[in-house]
Amino acid sequence: MAQQTRGLCKYCGKEYTRGGMLRHLAACKERKAALEKEDGKRKCGYFELVLCGKYDSAYWLIIEVSDTATLSDLDQFIRDIWVECCGHLSAFEINGEEYEAMSDVDCLWGRPSKSMEYKLKDVLAVGMRIGYEYDFGSTTELVIKVQDYRTGVCQQDEVTILSRNNPLEFVCSVCGKNKAKWILPERYYEGDVFRCEECLKTDSEPDAESGDFEDEDFENYYLPVCNSPRMGVCGYEGSECFPDCFEPDKVQK
Ligand SMILES: [Zn+2]
Ligand SMILES: [Zn+2]
Numbered sequence: 001m002a003q004q005t006r007g008l009c010k011y012c013g014k015e016y017t018r019g020g021m022l023r024h025l026a027a028c029k030e031r032k033a034a035l036e037k038e039d040g041k042r043k044c045g046y047f048e049l050v051l052c053g054k055y056d057s058a059y060w061l062i063i064e065v066s067d068t069a070t071l072s073d074l075d076q077f078i079r080d081i082w083v084e085c086c087g088h089l090s091a092f093e094i095n096g097e098e099y100e101a102m103s104d105v106d107c108l109w110g111r112p113s114k115s116m117e118y119k120l121k122d123v124l125a126v127g128m129r130i131g132y133e134y135d136f137g138s139t140t141e142l143v144i145k146v147q148d149y150r151t152g153v154c155q156q157d158e159v160t161i162l163s164r165n166n167p168l169e170f171v172c173s174v175c176g177k178n179k180a181k182w183i184l185p186e187r188y189y190e191g192d193v194f195r196c197e198e199c200l201k202t203d204s205e206p207d208a209e210s211g212d213f214e215d216e217d218f219e220n221y222y223l224p225v226c227n228s229p230r231m232g233v234c235g236y237e238g239s240e241c242f243p244d245c246f247e248p249d250k251v252q253k
């Protein structure tokens, strides 16, 4: 179900939907002031990218990436914040061409591919829409839009997060009132995937009378609810590098 999520602006902390944020970032006074304040002689180019879950656009990221970063650097960032579970393969699709981390696996997939060692400035242009896939089995697909480009003082970080959707909230499917902390992927088709802390405990305790575990419950494996389009897939347990909740430089009072 499409859900319009909101996020906070890195520079001023104001809250907007994704579309509103894109318009806001182009005009944010605090951003302008922060960029003008930067000093340093070396100038660099930056792409503004919008990343979305292909099938769930409630998950989005707006980032700025140095144009000398490689696709491999971008891949690493996506893995760190959104998708890495057990070192699966990944690929970008740009203008009908595949760019893969390990291009020697070409023949396996029966399609020619390039490596990810290309610099962004050699493969991207404003207005492009590119694809990204992580894990060719239980695939997480993203759509990346090249929103804008600017030149400015070189920054230390290759990737800067400008905004990100606030974490989605899910209600426990058992009690119907507590906030869900866990997801049971096996229950996906039964429609009761979410569990709060308490209901999960009841789920995995032995039956009070017989002392037996209810087989069905015991076999369920569960994963944490997290702010990612890969939530509940394979063994994805959330990011180890980034908090679920984006922390802007300035907090609105
Ligand atoms: Zn702002
Ligand atoms: Zn995995």
Ligand SMILES: [Zn+2]
Pocket (backbone or CB within 6 Å): 172, 173, 174, 175, 176, 177, 178, 195, 196, 197, 198, 199, 200
């Ligand atoms: Zn509950």
